[in-house]
Amino acid sequence: MKNAIEVKDLSFTYEGYGDSPDVTALRDVSFTVPEGSFTAILGHNGSGKSTLASILCMLEEPGSGEVIIYGKRMTGEDVTDEDIFEARRRVGMVFQNPDNQIVATVVEEDVAFGCENLGIPSAEIRKRVDAALDTVGMRKYARHSPHKLSGGQKQRVAIAGVIAMKRDCIIFDESTAMLDPLGRRDVMETIEKLNHEDGVTVILITHYMEEASRADKIIVLDGGRVLTEGTPAEVFSDPEKLWEASLDVPQSTELLYRMKKAGYDVRLDIFDAEGCAAEISRAIEKRRGKRV
Amino acid sequence: MDVAFGQYCEGDSLLHRLDPRAKLIISILYIVVIFLAKNVFAFAAVTVATLAMIFISRIPKVIIAGGLKPILFIAMFTAVFNIFFFKGETLLVDVWIIKIYLEGLINAGLIVLRIVLLLISTSLLLTYTTTPIALTDGLEQLLSPLAKIGIPIHDFSMMMTIALRFIPTLIEETDKIMNAQKARGADFSSGSIIKRVRALIPIIIPLFVSAFRRASDLATAMECRCYTGGKGRTRMNVLHASPRDFVFTFCVICLGAGVILINIYAPGYSVSM
Ligand SMILES: Nc1ncnc2c1ncn2[C@@H]1O[C@H](COP(=O)(O)OP(=O)(O)O)[C@@H](O)[C@H]1O
Numbered sequence: 001m002k003n004a005i006e007v008k009d010l011s012f013t014y015e016g017y018g019d020s021p022d023v024t025a026l027r028d029v030s031f032t033v034p035e036g037s038f039t040a041i042l043g044h045n046g047s048g049k050s051t052l053a054s055i056l057c058m059l060e061e062p063g064s065g066e067v068i069i070y071g072k073r074m075t076g077e078d079v080t081d082e083d084i085f086e087a088r089r090r091v092g093m094v095f096q097n098p099d100n101q102i103v104a105t106v107v108e109e110d111v112a113f114g115c116e117n118l119g120i121p122s123a124e125i126r127k128r129v130d131a132a133l134d135t136v137g138m139r140k141y142a143r144h145s146p147h148k149l150s151g152g153q154k155q156r157v158a159i160a161g162v163i164a165m166k167r168d169c170i171i172f173d174e175s176t177a178m179l180d181p182l183g184r185r186d187v188m189e190t191i192e193k194l195n196h197e198d199g200v201t202v203i204l205i206t207h208y209m210e211e212a213s214r215a216d217k218i219i220v221l222d223g224g225r226v227l228t229e230g231t232p233a234e235v236f237s238d239p240e241k242l243w244e245a246s247l248d249v250p251q252s253t254e255l256l257y258r259m260k261k262a263g264y265d266v267r268l269d270i271f272d273a274e275g276c277a278a279e280i281s282r283a284i285e286k287r288r289g290k291r292v
Numbered sequence: 293m294d295v296a297f298g299q300y301c302e303g304d305s306l307l308h309r310l311d312p313r314a315k316l317i318i319s320i321l322y323i324v325v326i327f328l329a330k331n332v333f334a335f336a337a338v339t340v341a342t343l344a345m346i347f348i349s350r351i352p353k354v355i356i357a358g359g360l361k362p363i364l365f366i367a368m369f370t371a372v373f374n375i376f377f378f379k380g381e382t383l384l385v386d387v388w389i390i391k392i393y394l395e396g397l398i399n400a401g402l403i404v405l406r407i408v409l410l411l412i413s414t415s416l417l418l419t420y421t422t423t424p425i426a427l428t429d430g431l432e433q434l435l436s437p438l439a440k441i442g443i444p445i446h447d448f449s450m451m452m453t454i455a456l457r458f459i460p461t462l463i464e465e466t467d468k469i470m471n472a473q474k475a476r477g478a479d480f481s482s483g484s485i486i487k488r489v490r491a492l493i494p495i496i497i498p499l500f501v502s503a504f505r506r507a508s509d510l511a512t513a514m515e516c517r518c519y520t521g522g523k524g525r526t527r528m529n530v531l532h533a534s535p536r537d538f539v540f541t542f543c544v545i546c547l548g549a550g551v552i553l554i555n556i557y558a559p560g561y562s563v564s565m
């Protein structure tokens with residue numbers, strides 16, 4: 001499978017000004033994101049997640065190392081403005097604060113904003129905007145003004161704006177962090193739908209473990225380094241390591257992990273409440289069976 | 293709170309549906325027509341036309357009357373000034389040093405009428421029936437030829453759009469900060485003026501900090517959505533002039549011609565101003 005994004009030994013430092021010292025936000029980070037995959041990036045505050053995202057969107061220039069986006073190397077002297085424009089056309093981002101990324105005063109015009117920047121003909125923009133609003137389930141708010149929508153609805157409008165540009169890869173930088181549980185669920189459903197049905201490559205930055213556990217692959221950042229990476233089952237099978245990086249594991253995993261330590265024979269790769277309950281009752285049955 | 297939409301009145305009248313560019317042009321023409329009117333009959337014609345426009349727009353009369361409040365003082369001042377200092381032929385009142393002429397009264401009436409007509413017609417066309425955003429779009433497209441000589445028309449229009457987008461957000465935020473300060477015991481409504489102004493400082497500073505933060509976030513988000521300025525940009529909603537725009541503009545031009553003819557062929561009490 002081809003890779004949407006390849007990152008090799010990427011380091012990045014924010015230069016200090018005045019009294020503030022330099023801050024090294026990323027150190028020798030390497031990973032790949034295959035096309036069509038769903039990758040979650042975990043890490044506590046200040047671990048470099050947003051810095052990484054803004055480098056992938058060409059908002060910050062990589063310090064040292066290599067960043068390859070859809071086969072095109074984006075590091076080095078010979079990167080032109082057109083290359084950057086092209087990379088931005090393929091990799092989009094939805095930010096944390098839903099208020100600060102909506103430009104227009106009417107929902108559909110905001111969704112159209114990116115397409116207008118790409119110079120797409122009006123009729124085609126119209127089609128794409130309607131389709132994108134359908135995908136996120138916001139078609140009936142097309143003529144509303146964004147400031148009256150709920151946080152989750154605003155975030156879905158922002159997602160529609162990214163979809164309408166037909167991006168191949170979308171990065172969500174804690175896009176659910178400011179939402180209530182209901183809004184969070186809607187947005188997560190939209191994200192999964194994009195990944196499964198439309199084959200969009202998704203990179204989800206989050207600190208909700210339950211969200212991360214739905215990904216194909218998890219990358220854990222700690223102090224600007226990759227602490228561990230792998231499938232959710234692999235990453236969560238070693239909760240101690242995550243606890244050390246002051247991260248949680250999904251509650252169900254933690255429960256099963258504690259049961260396993262107490263001598264129960266349980267699997268650890270279960271992340272939803274029902275599966276967890278079933279596994280526990282199975283383990284208890286089994287132990288009872290042994291005793292009898 | 294719907295400040296962003298100013299005095300816009302939701303509606304579906306002919307006036308609402310006119311192209312914003314047409315409305316801008318018509319407003320300018322209409323202002324010219326109002327200034328062309330020189331005598332009572334010409335004013336009558338313009339007044340009837342304006343009343344017709346109010347009727348077509350279906351904007352409630354209360355709103356239109358309310359819109360006149362801000363000019364009440366200036367209108368009264370102008371009227372009084374004209375009544376007392378105008379020298380005409382037909383003397384009506386002559387007490388001590390006060391001399392009031394019939395021509396002065398008529399003149400005062402027409403001047404006030406002119407101010408009222410100006411206000412009503414422009415606000416009907418540009419605020420009551422047009423959203424600020426449509427107006428911005430119209431202005432951008434109307435002035436786009438100026439971009440060729442290096443005037444940043446697109447940038448101004450983008451600034452305007454963003455301002456309109458963020459006014460409600462910032463108002464909401466001001467509310468939030470005020471409440472937060474009130475909860476800490478701040479008092480905005482009593483004390484001397486200096487004290488009150490000072491009480492506003494803890495609101496303005498956080499508001500500015502947050503506005504700058506928003507501006508920086510928005511700039512990043514726009515860049516991320518491939519915004520590179522007006523060059524090579526297309527629009528989803530292109531304004532289309534329809535026959536009604538031309539018909540309406542034509543009507544206003546006819547009104548202007550009529551007013552000129554009346555000025556010439558039906559000299560009545562003419563105004564001097
Ligand atoms: N614009 C900036 N200037 C200087 N330092 C920054 C800037 N943005 C982030 N940092 C620092 O870089 C580190 C990583 O930040 P960030 O990527 O935002 O982390 P995260 O998104 O995981 O919370 C933090 O120590 C932060 O203080």
Ligand SMILES: [Mg+2]
Binds near residue numbers: 049
């Ligand atoms: Mg962050």
